[in-house]
Amino acid sequence: MNSNFFRESKKVFTSKKVLAGLVATLSLLIFFRIGALIAMPGVKILEDVQTEGNTLLDIMNLLGGGGASQLSIFSVGISPYITAQIIVQLLSSDIIKPLARLAKSGEKGRRKIEIINRILTVFFALAQGYAILSLSISTGKFEIDGQTTLASLQWYTVFKVLIGFVAGSLISLFIADIITKKGIGNGISLLIMSGILSSLVTNFQNVFFVLVQTDGVSPNQVLLGYLSFIGYLLLFIILLVGVIFIYNSIRKIPIQQIGQALTTSSEDLAYLPIKVNAAGVIPVIFASSIMSIPSTIAQFVSQDVSQVINNFFSLTSWSGLSLYVILIILFSFFYSYIQLNPEQISENFKKSGKYIPGVKAGLTTEKYISRVLIRINCIGAPFLALIASVPYILSITTGLPSGLAIGGTGIIIIVSGSLDFWQALCSAETNYSYSKSKKSIEQKYIDSQNEDDSSISHLW
Numbered sequence: 001m002n003s004n005f006f007r008e009s010k011k012v013f014t015s016k017k018v019l020a021g022l023v024a025t026l027s028l029l030i031f032f033r034i035g036a037l038i039a040m041p042g043v044k045i046l047e048d049v050q051t052e053g054n055t056l057l058d059i060m061n062l063l064g065g066g067g068a069s070q071l072s073i074f075s076v077g078i079s080p081y082i083t084a085q086i087i088v089q090l091l092s093s094d095i096i097k098p099l100a101r102l103a104k105s106g107e108k109g110r111r112k113i114e115i116i117n118r119i120l121t122v123f124f125a126l127a128q129g130y131a132i133l134s135l136s137i138s139t140g141k142f143e144i145d146g147q148t149t150l151a152s153l154q155w156y157t158v159f160k161v162l163i164g165f166v167a168g169s170l171i172s173l174f175i176a177d178i179i180t181k182k183g184i185g186n187g188i189s190l191l192i193m194s195g196i197l198s199s200l201v202t203n204f205q206n207v208f209f210v211l212v213q214t215d216g217v218s219p220n221q222v223l224l225g226y227l228s229f230i231g232y233l234l235l236f237i238i239l240l241v242g243v244i245f246i247y248n249s250i251r252k253i254p255i256q257q258i259g260q261a262l263t264t265s266s267e268d269l270a271y272l273p274i275k276v277n278a279a280g281v282i283p284v285i286f287a288s289s290i291m292s293i294p295s296t297i298a299q300f301v302s303q304d305v306s307q308v309i310n311n312f313f314s315l316t317s318w319s320g321l322s323l324y325v326i327l328i329i330l331f332s333f334f335y336s337y338i339q340l341n342p343e344q345i346s347e348n349f350k351k352s353g354k355y356i357p358g359v360k361a362g363l364t365t366e367k368y369i370s371r372v373l374i375r376i377n378c379i380g381a382p383f384l385a386l387i388a389s390v391p392y393i394l395s396i397t398t399g400l401p402s403g404l405a406i407g408g409t410g411i412i413i414i415v416s417g418s419l420d421f422w423q424a425l426c427s428a429e430t431n432y433s434y435s436k437s438k439k440s441i442e443q444k445y446i447d448s449q450n451e452d453d454s455s456i457s458h459l460w
Helices: 002-013 016-037 055-063 079-091 097-103 106-138 155-182 187-198 200-211 219-248 282-300 303-313 318-340 342-352 363-398 408-459
Strands: 043-045 142-144 250-257 270-275
Touching (some): 016 155, 016 187, 079 106, 079 155, 079 282, 106 155, 187 200, 187 408, 200 219, 219 363, 219 408, 250 363, 270 363, 282 303, 282 318, 282 408, 303 318, 318 342, 318 363, 342 363, 363 408
Antiparallel strands (some): 043 142, 250 270
């Protein structure tokens, strides 16, 4: 396995076209990170901003690539597009018939759905931009045109900031499109991952300063702090390995073609791969968004009611965390079913003449795939909920701020984004090698034809 890895690495990093695509991708990511660190005109940061304790701001900062912590033009990032894409995908699953017909009408329908996604992105960018502005300025750590409260801002100031957020969101989407089409990898996941990786070292430093106290404490307490930090790092590695294992784990359903000779060897059979974590990180995003709704509503009610709502739905309380875990598990079952669509798979099998050995085609195949999917989710959904809730469990049990605690959505995105990026690198190298060999064969054929033509003309 190691020899294969080094062999693939050598092929990837000795290909000029792959390196050119890699440099272009990194350049665009650096440009995005620089923009995410520059505050918008008129915004003054009074002190270092920590979004910990505000679920909505946490998830928006995560999906926006870290720009929300600075109120930069990229504060909203590609989060509105992700929201629009998820909602349209859900509505396209026979909930809204016209969208369902577009989803089933091939490339032409896919382009129309993409246009709808981008139109909705503008409206979601306005809504999420206003939420980020409201939540950020309520922390008292920002000053916009000399004002520190949302109520004191002039309407044209709010309008200016919102237009900047929308523009930044569309620019982020444009950068992601360029990376996907001209660079290497999925642009959206790379933009999100760049924001998480950029804060990873700072996060470790902050955890070290929280756990290791050297002023006015005994040597035993200092040693205990160092041991706690080492334990923190070991837990990070264990979670990382666990997420990689689950991400790469698949259930193989064997399939055969009608008319193909029956074989008993599992190695000779084609198979339908179903990931253990088929829904990816989407259930966590859904659950976080829903859990943030009560805290958003709480800003518009009395202080006593607001405190009760925030205490109950806070992810640092056992009541809020339990509800969060239940939502992740439910969304995992729901979204994985929509993502794979056993009914559609069964229809495709019937049309292409494929079948699962020992399972009748049609409704029986659909029920079989659904049953396998439910069993897989009994493993994948609780694991996803555990990883997502680890930061809040540590915060409740150890007092470590949840913004610094380990695990959560970030580690899932880092693993999935890194593995997908490596696969994209290997695929790019394979495609370039294939194109090069194809051109070489075509050139040899042309040269041979030219030689034949020249020999004939010489005879004449």
